[in-house]
Amino acid sequence: MKFGLIGYPIGHSLSPTLFKSAYPDLSYDLIEKENFNEALTIFKEDYKAVNVTAPFKTSAFLAADHTDATVSLIGAANILRKEEDGTISAFNTDFDAVRDILERHLSGKPHATVLVIGCGGAGRAAAAAASSLGMEVLMANRSTDKAVHFCKKIGNARAFALERIPDLMLSADAVIYTLPIAIQQCGLISSSDILKVEANYRNPSIGGTNYISGKEWLLVQAISGYQKMTGEKPDESRPELLINT
Numbered sequence: 404m405k406f407g408l409i410g411y412p413i414g415h416s417l418s419p420t421l422f423k424s425a426y427p428d429l430s431y432d433l434i435e436k437e438n439f440n441e442a443l444t445i446f447k448e449d450y451k452a453v454n455v456t457a458p459f460k461t462s463a464f465l466a467a468d469h470t471d472a473t474v475s476l477i478g479a480a481n482i483l484r485k486e487e488d489g490t491i492s493a494f495n496t497d498f499d500a501v502r503d504i505l506e507r508h509l510s511g512k513p514h515a516t517v518l519v520i521g522c523g524g525a526g527r528a529a530a531a532a533a534s535s536l537g538m539e540v541l542m543a544n545r546s547t548d549k550a551v552h553f554c555k556k557i558g559n560a561r562a563f564a565l566e567r568i569p570d571l572m573l574s575a576d577a578v579i580y581t582l583p584i585a586i587q588q589c590g591l592i593s594s595s596d597i598l599k600v601e602a603n604y605r606n607p608s609i610g611g612t613n614y615i616s617g618k619e620w621l622l623v624q625a626i627s628g629y630q631k632m633t634g635e636k637p638d639e640s641r642p643e644l645l646i647n648t
Contacts, residue, residue, distance in 0.1 A: 516575050519543070531557050572591070
C-alpha cells in the first residue's frame with residue numbers, strides 16, 4: 404500500500420517524518436502539484452490514502468464520494484482514502500485535533516469562549532470543533548461575509564472583522580490562529596496569557612505562554628489520521644519527539 408501528501412508547496416512538510424516514524428515499513432510520498440486534479444489522478448492510480456494540505460482541502464472535499472456529517476459541515480477534508488470499490492472517502496482530522504486540544508486544556512471551562520482567526524479549511528474545522536463541545540465561537544476573518552455564512556451553519560457562533568480582535572480577546576478563553584501569515588494583531592495575541600493554538604508550524608505567527616504550536620496540532624491530527632488511512636493504530640510514542648525538533 405502506498406500513502407502520500409497532496410498540496411502545494413509541500414517540500415517543507417513534516418508529514419513524511421511523522422508517517423515514517425509510525426510506519427517505517429510503508430512508503431509515503433509528496434505529491435506536489437499546482438493543479439489539484441493532476442494530484443488527484445496520481446492518487447487514484449497509485450495510492451491507498453493521502454493527506455491533503457493547503458491549498459486543496461476544499462477541493463478534496465468536493466472530490467470525495469463519501470463524507471461524514473462533520474466533513475460536510477466544514478466543507479474541507481485533509482484525508483482521502485480509496486475504498487475497495489474504487490470510491491473515495493474523505494475525513495477531517497483537523498477537527499479531531501482541535502477538539503482533543505480544547506478538551507484537554509479547557510476541561511474546567513465547558514462553556515468557554517473561543518476566538519478563531521481565519522475561515523479557511525483549518526479555521527472552519529477549529530470553529531466546528533469548539534462548537535461541538537458547546538463552546539461559544541467568535542470568528543474573525545478578512546471576509547466577514549464568508550465568516551457569517553459559516554457561523555450560521557454551525558450555530559453558537561458569531562463573525563467579526565479582523566479589526567475587532569483586541570475587543571474580542573477581552574472575553575475569549577482561547578485563541579485559535581489559522582492564518583498562514585502574520586497580521587498586525589499578532590503581538591497582542593502572543594502577549595496574552597490565555598490559551599493560544601496555532602495551525603501553522605512552518606512559519607508561526609504567534610507564541611508566548613500557554614501556547615500550543617502547530618507541531619502539536621499536526622501530531623494530534625496525525626494520530627487520528629493515520630488510523631483512518633491505514634486501519635492500524637500508530638505508535639504514538641515515536642512521533643511525539645517531533646514536537647521538540
